[in-house]
Amino acid sequence: MSKPFDMELFLSGVLTGPYATRQRHVRQAKIIQAEIANRWQRETPWAWQKKHVAWFLKNRLSHRSEATRYYYLLTARLLARRLGTSWLFYL
Template identity: 80%
Template sequence: MSKSFDMELFLSGVLTGSHATRQRHIRQAKIIQAEIAVRWQLETPWVWQRKHVAWFLGHRMSQRSEATRYYYVLTVRLLARRLEKSWIFNL
């Protein structure tokens, strides 16, 4: 039996701001994780490449509002900071 990946624990070192902001980033990171897991069977952010996150932002967020895409890019920036990657994504 394998334990599921704890996104809240993963992001705890880079999360700042109000409780609502932290919860939004955790919720959005879990959504990103779930979509990438379905598409590429990659369960943890440690094995993600930039192309996986770019796919999520480009294809899964393409029909969302500009504000929604902005908030997801902020969450992706937190993920990249936690992974110590220099990924840059444009809105």
């Protein structure tokens, strides 16, 4: 039996700032992870491609406010930084 992926541990190297901000990024990253795992069966960020995160930002957040989309964009950029990729996302 394998352990579930720990998103908080994964992001710990790139998270800075106040506690509430770090918790928001972890919470949003878990939501992104769950949606991608549900849609493409990609459980960990290392299995993701840019199209997976772009799909989430475009389709799953289309009915959300501009502020909410912006905060998810910041989380997606943190995920890309942690993965060491050169992915760029825009709203």
